[in-house]
Amino acid sequence: MPTPTSLDDLIEKASVYLKKRHLKQIKAAFEFGAEAHKGQMRKTGGAYIWHPVAVAEILADIQLDHESLIAAILHDVVEDTPYTKEDIIDRFGENVAEIVDGVTKLGKLEFDNPQEAQAENFRKMVLAMSRDIRVILIKLADRLHNMRTLGVMRPDKQRRIARETLEIYAPIAARLGINAIRIELEDLGFKAMHPFRFAVLERAVKKARGNRAEIVEQINEAITNRLHDENIPANVIGREKHLYSLYKKMKYKHLSFDEILDIFAFRVVVNTADECYRVLGSVHSLYKPFPGRFKDYIAIPKSNGYQSLHTVLFGPFGAYIEIQIRTNEMHEVSEHGIAAHWVYKQDATEEGRPIEQPLSAVEIRAQEWVKNLLEIQQGAGNSLDFLENVKIDLFPNVIYVFTPKGDIITLPAGATAVDFAYAVHTNVGHGTVGCRVDKKLIPLRTHLESGQTVEIIRSKELQPNPSWLQFVTTAKARSQIRAFLKNQQSASAQALGKRLLEKGLRNFNMSYTGLTDVIREGIVVEFKLESWDHLLEEIGLGKRLANLVAKQIHDVVLGSEDSILKSHAVEDPSQPLVISGTEGMAVNYAGCCHPIPGDEIIGFISAEKGLVIHRQECKNVKQFKNHPEKWLDVNWEENITQTFDVELQLEILNRRGALATVASNIAEMKTDIDRVRSEDKDETYSLMNIVVRVHTRKHLADVMRKLKRLPIVEKIQRL
Structure with missing residues (x-):
């Protein structure tokens, strides 16, 4: 076991901003965690307890409260040891236990595949975030330390974890404005995902650094002297773009390494917002600004609370100079995001509860984002849909548009009027029939641009158009439209299924109104469905054929033994189903095309053979294509054992x-x-x-x- 210097490092960092009683609680959490994880080792070779301590140390770097550090030390206790959530409540309180529970994976549930497990774990984490956003901060720190020690994993597992980091966790860190963690996650993910590209780019940057040092120093000195002459106290720093940022620019803008390295980047940090604008005027008088490359994120902050002035200048030797100008407070928010104004950092009252403080703009935006995630989650069909929608939401190249009242709405680039409507409110989106941009009528699919004023024309009737799904870009709009249409489709499908079943029953001289509750319950049990309405919905959606269901009802009523659904059954009832939804049916596999699990298939109804399964590309299928009443879409079941x-x-x-x-x-x-x-x-x-x-x-x-x-x-x- 390594010497416990990691705990000393953690306590040293935490003592800068926490009280002694909080440090004692952190030490107690360490002792409890060390006992709980006793005997457990990481693949790196060290005792397991040093992983959660390292996670807590990352959080101490951004000065999170003592409950966060305690929860970080204990974040794997419930998942990996015999101790329970109740044990943590008894020792460290309800708040810590809830955070630990939010970070804990759904390890005791079984999933069909790793993607589904990942998606369901993410959904659980989002729900926990909605109660306490410290959950995601601990998860980000946990992922960062895992990425730092990723080298002991198999290469295929390294790539899988790296892809998940680049697709989910780094964008979440960006959305919460925690750039210090985001940058390291991106570079570590890039290194694990593309080790050769990373090594080549790293060597090229090191080689170029020496050649550029003189130019960087010259530009830095020129800017510093100009600001000194203007009596503006400022800290001018030449900054390097991190490797993943360089890689993305080269890849997506099709630029060579030399073209990227022609750009010199500087950051100017001052005391007040007023000085930011004075610095902007000074550097524009020193070097000519590049037209159209100025952005004011102070007046209109980014969605994660980021504030700075950005400008690009024509520098000496034909080089471009990128400059960010911000205050010390803005810089702190840029590096640590939501953690920079942490509401739980405040001292406790005599009752032991946090003093209520006004939420900062960053925290308000973070809460709005989590609320938006919850709305997406409620509208998603399943965990995988939810995760895909969130991935879309995590990669916004944003625009800023205005409501008629002057409120700012942030949307991803390429967003349409429908996306805007759903961003305002779900019912506004559902009722949209038209749109005015800058008082001019435009088509709903038109892409919006920053600075436009958007007015939605609404109808009292809530009726989203399915065609909107072809052009909306935000996850919220897509999930809410799908949820509405799914509910509407369910009602429509039930009505259609009832009409089709009535027609099918007439072929057997039976009436729909004559079906008793006992008969309906028997059929529902036979088909292993939730309810009679569920059966009607499946008929309406084409998942079951009305004539087959009518025949089954006829057999139940008459007690017939010569049913085509029974007499031609070729599958052993003790075996699992092969074709979904064929409970009680005769199922045969066409000898002309020999379908097997994995083939795209279609089912046809035969009075002699029951349901006959063909491959969709089978030549014999063509004659049935113009008779949809004779075929239905079918799917293979999973875990099929027969040959x-x-x-x-x-x-x-x-x-x-x-x-x-x-x-x-x-x-x-x-x-x-x-x-x-x-x-x-x-x-x-x-x-x-x-x-x-x-x-x-x-x-x-x-x-x-x-x-x-x-x-x-x-x-x-x-x-």
Whole structure:
């Protein structure tokens, strides 16, 4: 175990801004965590407890409150040790326990795939963020330390974690304005994702740094002297772009490394906002400004609270100079974002509760963002949809537009009037029928631009148009439109399903109104559905065929034993379903195209055979395409255990023992041969048709690859 200097480092950093009683609680949390994680080791070789201590140290760097540091030390206790949330409540209080619970993964649940697990964990974290945003700050610090020690993982796992970091966690840090963490996450993610590109770019930057040092010093001195002459106290710093930022500019703007390095970047930090504008005038008089490259983020801050003046100048030697001008407070917000004005930093009252302080602009924006995430979450169909919508929301190149009352609405670049309407309020979006931009009517799909005033024309009837999904860009608009249409579709589908079932029942001389509650309940149980309305909805959506359901009802009423749904059933009822939604049906697989799990399929109704499954590209399917009442969309179930016939055609050399060679290789793949037919093609080659039994398309692909590698096999194809 490493010597406990990490704890000393943590206490030293925390003692700068925390009281002694808080430091004692942090030490107690360390002792509790060390006992809980006793015997647990990280892949790096050290005792596990030093990971949460390192996470707490990252948070101490941005001066988070003592509860955050305690929760960071304990953030893996509930997930990885026998201790529970109640144990943490008893020792460290409700607040700490809730934060730990929010960071804890959904480790005890089972998911179909890693993507679904990732998405559901993220959804849980967002819900916890809505209660206490410190959850995401601890999660960011946890991810940062994991990225620092990522080298011990397998290369494939490094890339997976790096991609997740670049797609989710670094953008979240950017959205919360925590640039210090964002920059390191991006560079570490870039290094793990593209190690060769990272190394090449790093070497090139180091080589260029020496050549540029003299120019940087000369520009710095010129700016500093001009500000001194103007009596403006300022700190002028030459700054380097981090590697991932350089890489993105080269990639997306198609610039060479030399073109990127022609840009010199400086930051000027002053005391007041008034001095920021005075500095701007001074540097514009020193070097000529580049037209159209000035941005005032002080008057209109970014969505994460970032404030600065940005300008680009024509410098000496033909170089471009990028300058950021900000106050000390703005610089603190730029580096630490929401943590820079942390509401929980305040001292406690005599009752032990935090003193209520007004929320800063940064905290208000962070709360608005989390609220927006919750609205997206409520409108998402599942966790994967939610995660994809959030990814869209995390990469905004923003514009700023105004309401008729002068309020600023921040939207991603490319946003339309519909996106604006949903940003104002969900019901405003639902009721949108038109839009005026700068008092002129425009089409709803028109892209908005910064500085425009947008007025939404509304209808009392809430009816979003499905075509809006083709051009909206914000996650909130997309999720709210889909949620509305889904609810509307459900009601419409039920009404359609009822009409189709009424028609189907008439074919069996039965009436819909004559169905008793007992019959309905029996059918719902037979199909393993939630309710009768659910059955009607599936009929209306085409997931079940009305005639089949009507036949099933007819059989239940008459107690018939000669039902096509029963007498032709070929699947063992003890086996799991192969085709979704076929409970109680006869299911056959077409011999003309031999469908197997993984193929795109379609189902056809036959009075003799029940439901017949074909591949969608099957030639025999064409004759049914103009008769939609005879077919329905079907899907394979998961975890299918049975085998399926597939016919392969091999073109092989006429050699003695060729069939035996092919058969033995098929047997090695744990595959049975159902039948074989062979005929001579010419003097050199024969055509061999073999029907084999496989489980899935992957199994079939493995068989075909093995056969194709045989020297006697010239060509192989699936028929």
